Amino acid sequence: MGLDPEEFTVDELTDELETVDDADELSAVLEAERAGQNRKTAREAIHRRLEAVDAFDDAGSDGADEASEEAETEGEYEETREEVGEAAEGEAEEAAEEDAADAEGGPREPSEAAQEEDGLSHPTADKRHVRALSGGDYRDMWVFCEVQQGELLEVSKEMLGKARELMDQYAADYEEEHVVAFLMGDDCEGLAEECIAYGADVAVYHDDDRLERFLHKPYSEIAAHMARGQGTVESTDWRAYDEPRYVLFPATNNGRDLSAQVQAELDSGLASDCSDLYIEATEISNPVKTGEPGVKKTFERVLHMKRPDFSGFEYSTILCLDNPDRDFHPQGCSVIPGSFEPMDPDPDREGLVVEHDMELEEEWFAVEVTEHDELEAGVDLTGHEVVVCLGRGIGDDPTLGVELGLELVDAFDDAALGITRGIVTSSYQFEGHVEEYTKEERQIGETGQIVAPPLYIAAGVSGAIQHKVGMDESETIVAINTDTDARIRDFSDYFIEGDLFEVLPRLTEALEAGELDVTAVADGGED
Amino acid sequence: MAMRRTDGGAEEGYEHYEAIVVGCGPGGAAAASRLADHGVETLVLERGVEAGSKNVSGGLIYAEESAPYTIDDLFPGMREAVGERPITDYYIHNIAGKKVKTYDLTRLHEHDTDWCDAVLRRRMDAWLEARVHEKTSETGGGVLTGVRVNGLLRENGEIVGVTCDELDPITADLIVAADGVNSELARDAGLMDWEEPDEWFQGVKAVVEMDGERIEDRFAIGADEGVAHLFSGDLFEGVRGGGFLYTNADTLSIGTVFHLDSLVEERAEPHELLDALLTHPLLAQWLGEEYRELEYSAKLVPDSKKVAHREPYRDRLVLVGDAAGQMQAQGPIIKGMNHAVTAGALAADAFARTRRDADTESAGRAYTSMLEESGTMGKLRPRRYEYTSVVSERPLVTRVVEGVLNSPVGGVAVGNPLAKRLLGRAYNSPLLVGMLPDTETGYVTLPSVIGEKLGRTVHWENEVEPPALVDRIGELTYDTDVGNPHIRLRDESYAASGAAVTACPVSAEDFGGGCYRAETVKTNGTEETLVSLDTQPCVECGTCAIVADTEWEHPRGGKGVEFRQG
Structure with missing residues (x-):
């Protein structure tokens, strides 16, 4: 190739191009520019020269075609690169090369001009990968x-x-x-x-x-x-x-x-x-x-x-x-x-x-890890026998509601406490000792966790569709609600009409006294 | 190459397009389409997963004879592709209890109207998006969906581009804010505010499934005909506003639109007002026994009489459509999309005309004068309204007029045969309708007096059972941005934000499944009522931005509610 565009500034290149009359050679220069610095102004200068040469020489039309092709693909941004074809592949491959250059920690061959200008010593300029x-x-x-x-x-x-x-x-x-x-x-x-x-x-x-x-x-x-x-x-x-x-x-x-x-x-x-x-x-x-x-x-x-x-x-x-x-x-x-x-x-x-x-050299271990911390995994409500879920029915006394829920959870061998989104986003003022149970990490529903335990107890939960998708697959669903029109009734196996503040303590009591056989309930038992 | 990437910061420069259009509704689509006609490299950014998925309208789009651009000028074949039904009949019903007086407003409807179609926005806007993408691709741009523009990019205090949640900032020579009624760009530019409830209407709508042939049968129309019914009177608990019913191809759009200040004042629940219309005996003839609601939606509507911006530009930013307050709602005249189309196209032409101008505001100035010269601004913000409202909206004048209408004399005045003829004529006069004062008189008192004095009683049994709010929300499609709520309550006291509990179309008193809930909280023996917020059920109408103390943004691109009908 006669002319290496890398050696010139755009202005110099424009002058140099005047000496080239061969469209093929200009195309080669264009390719080299694209592969190299890919300066827009330089490409334009080469295109201009190509057009000028073309005006005299029909044989050079190849190059001009390519030029207009490029102008077209510039616009169609929505096409993925491989669809754009050859030109795009060239570019993608460049990207890999650039990465390689980056990884080496600097440009592979800094131009001499650049070195002279910046006044630095460039100790690695001569480095070649051994x-x-x-x-x-x-x-x-x-x-x-x-x-x-x-x-x-x-x-x-x-x-x-x-x-x-x-x-x-x-x-x-x-x-x-x-x-x-x-x-x-x-x-x-x-x-x-x-x-x-x-x-x-x-x-x-x-x-x-x-x-x-x-x-x-x-x-x-x-x-x-x-x-x-x-x-x-x-x-x-x-x-x-x-x-x-x-x-x-x-x-x-x-x-x-x-x-x-x-x-x-x-x-x-x-x-x-x-x-x-x-x-x-x-x-x-x-x-x-x-x-x-x-x-x-x-x-x-x-x-x-x-x-x-x-x-x-x-x-x-x-x-x-x-x-x-x-x-x-x-x-x-x-x-x-x-x-x-x-x-x-x-x-x-x-x-x-x-x-x-x-052999591992001692100096490679100059960095020492002195302290490390593991991020908390959050609360996993899945995999329990029983999930007790509290909804906005606790609103009259939110703290007491959570306490009663926790007592019921403790009465089971393997249970977890969940809450609805309505609790998470409420302005309820929970007292310190129950506050940790009212956060997003315990939320059940579309935007929280999805659970399917053998037994699901929903206390004061209205049963919005967003909640339903988080617990619908539970084997047995027991709902406690004062409102007999609550949606949850439609997909509960057992519906207890009553105030959770009265029902929850009685459930806990019955469990602790061994009067309530949970497996029987979960199996859809006779009582 | 394909889309250009810029990883670098300012030193490398931002991605640049000649024009950026934010929002791909009718206004944005018209702007982008005209820009492409002018050969302008145009990027359209749309926050929905598809254009139309965030958009709601009552459902009629007009082509005005006097307008410089109509939507089918810009998008040939639009009516055939996505028009539901041409609206060939237009009625208003004045209701007092079970008494109804109906006027045929077809003459008013046809005034300056080339055609008018019922449309559903998801279908229409998605179709427009495909056309816009095709056209803008040819000039080096295109449509990107799922991208939310969150603000303006400024350099040395001057607007030069936009910033997005999903992409690096992008600069442009022209920025068209067609980002709708809750335009974040218009507010960022200081051109619009979110303060006064009396500058807004709120509309809620149900799209109801009904077989096409049944529609033709029940509404007595042909296959290529459609009808619009408007409703006013005393069925809305004294809230200023009215209702509408439009026939689509195989659905009905039924909705109610109220002055937001009146909704707040009366503590009315928008979904209950919609239900009042749906269950009124008058509607039994059309709705029958089976009622299947496909979608519940809501939207704010700017009152162009008060807020249509007379100079909707700043630097290289221009506002188009709802973003500029260009929504004409004057009594029974409800036109928004057509004005957005006109404005979008004019903004594009203004840019094309002033493209070589060094002054970055010249496009905005040209756009402003084109809005005036084309008569668009005159329709949106009639001077005659500004003259009459000064007098007629004063409380004293309202009281006096009301007093007269409610007196035997007033009733006689409305009831006499001469007045009968005159009333029909007055309703059909665009001039008089343009002067209707925005008080209870026009919306409630006058229609109910007309209904009372002139109406005939309807005895039909309406068996419609509208779905409860919890089911309406449950039927909507959401992609919730978990852990990243787009609205934050700044003040949770009931005094500051309690109005949202009722005014929000997906909230209600004593309803725990909505966005805004009033909660009585006991702390140290004292009891106070606080407001809590869950943005999950949000339909992004913007009501709470105005009536409550919030930090309000749209959700990130593709997140939040997705309307299937719109």
Whole structure:
């Protein structure tokens, strides 16, 4: 290519373009600009020149067509990128490249002009990635399985399930390659075996007491070391390739932290927060990727990584493709939890569990976790034998109402106290000792918890539809209400007409005296 | 490329469009459509899951002969696609107890009317949205639903764009606020306020299922005909307002509209007033025995006589439709959507005309003068009303007139044969109707005296049992934004916010399942009545924003109530 737009400011470029009369060459310059800085003003300058050249030379019409095509796609914002076709793919792939640049901690090749201007020393300007590969050998899909409190996170299992599905298809389309789980912690041999049950062919783990909690430095060092196949012969002889072909990380706080660093260590890019994945070939015309303008090149076995964009109003598909003289592998992404289904675990699945071998340097553990706190899980009303729910019928004396409800709860072996939305949003002044029972975390209904216990006792609950959907599946429903027209009567098995302030204490009393057989009631018994 | 992303802050600049239209009702749709005609790159932001899902109207849309734009000019095929029925007959019923005097107002209805269709908003607005999206896509924009614009973006004190709950701020050369009666943008700009109940009406409506052939049979109309009935008189407990019934293709729209200040003053329950109409003997002939209500809805209506903004713009922001108070409700003339369409189209033309102008307010100024020159402002805010109201709305004058009407002399005056003819003619005069004072006289006393003196008694048994409020709420569709209520009570005392307990269309005294509940609370031996709020049943009408002390916003995009009929 004759002219590299990267070397010029837009004004300089405009002057330089005057010397180019060949439409093909101008198209190449345009492509290079798009692939590079993609300055709007520069693109306009090239378009103007293309039009001028076109006026004299019909042969150049190719380029002009492309130009108008671009103008069109600019407008149709609602189309997802893959629908827009070639041009869009070029862009998506750029995005991956940008990520790679970000992950490395700075622009890959800062222009000399910029260096001169800012007056800084740029100590890393000459840094070249020592392990950068070209024409490397890549295989398998690696899945980083995050562990917390001695258990695999759900998203780890979800990713294994998706990886299994992808690699089964891969085996059908191309050849057999493996799903490799890699994980670390203070005791994860058992978890590595669990990974096999959830779909991995190989599970590589590293145990160390100091790895109980996530620490950025040692975790990323170990992960990169594993991926490169470094370590003793025994721990690496199951593989014979340079780096993984694909890597999946969970898009959790720790997974995001780790994924950027590890992918940078492996000198590749990262598509963050993806929600769908598939593998197929793709045809690319971007000269940065093909090596020469105007030529299309097919990339095989490309991991297509879809991510919600613009707050989820559209999806971008990110591709991570090799340059002619530099590889971008592994193709890696982080995956939003909940995007995929785990497979049903099969404890008889066969697979290879490998303990990773590596010396961990003391200085990696300079960061020490001195204190940690667990967030409260809130109140779970499900799974109890009995749920006692209080509604706005307690309004005459809200505090007493809650006290009576709690006494009834205590009289059962396994009961929980719930409330309606009407209580949560009321202005009732509860006394301190019952106030904790009147918060949103105990709300039953459409916007709260949905329960289906064997016995549901609704005291002073009118039975609005929004409440009904939260308890309708209960086996036996007993309603206590002064209003015989209350909606709840329509879906109760037993309706006690009465004031809850009188009925609740009597129920409690009867229970404590052993006069009331609850199982009989729950079974729809004879009395 | 596809939609452009801006992750960066100010240094990278915000996403920019030539025009942003907020709201995809008729006003927003008209504006966006005309902007696209002018080749303007236009982004439409709609907070509903689909246009129409947040929108309610009485249900008649007019095409006026004198209007510069009508909706079928801008959206050809609209009537065939989403018009329910053309309204070919128009009546008003003056009711006193069981006595009813009916006047045929078809002449008034047809005055300046090219056509008038009954419509349901979910269907109509969703159809408009699809057309708008198609048109605006061609000029580099489109419609985004589920996006709530929550305020104006300013730079150095000047309005330059909008901020959203869901997206990064977006800048534009023109911002059209077509965000409805509770326009958050109009208030952010300081152009409208939320203070005076007497500047608003509140309407509630039931959409009732009825087979098309049965409608034609019961209303004595053909397949391509429709009818509108208006109701006034003493069936609404003295609250100033009236009722309506419009025939749709296979439903009826039946509703009541009242002055909000009167609702508050009388402590009336809007849903009960609607029930009073539904169960009146007069309606038995149409409703029959089976009554199936598909949807209960409510909306505020600005009184354009008082609040139609004479200069609805600030910087590059223009207001259109309800957001600008452009809702004409003068006695039996009820027109809103047509004016919104006209205003939206004019705002777009104003922008196209002044596009190259460096002054950012020139579009707003041009829009204002086009509203005047086209006669739109004259209809919305008749000068003659401003002259007459000064006299006729004074309490003393009201009392005197009432006194005369209620006296034997007044009754005779209404009852004599000459007056009979004159009354029919007076109702049909747009000029006189435009002068009707907004007092009890026009709404209650005069119609009931007419009904009493001239009416014939209806003896039909009305067997309709309207659903209870709890069931009406239960039938509505909500996507509740759990833990993020869009209304907060600033003052929970009954004095400050108690009016909402009755005035809110989904609340009532002694009803625990509504938005606003009065609760007697005992603290340390003293007892006081407090008001509590649950926004879950909210139908987003805005009543409480005016009658209670609240911080009122719309729910986030796609959240809250979703009307299926509208």
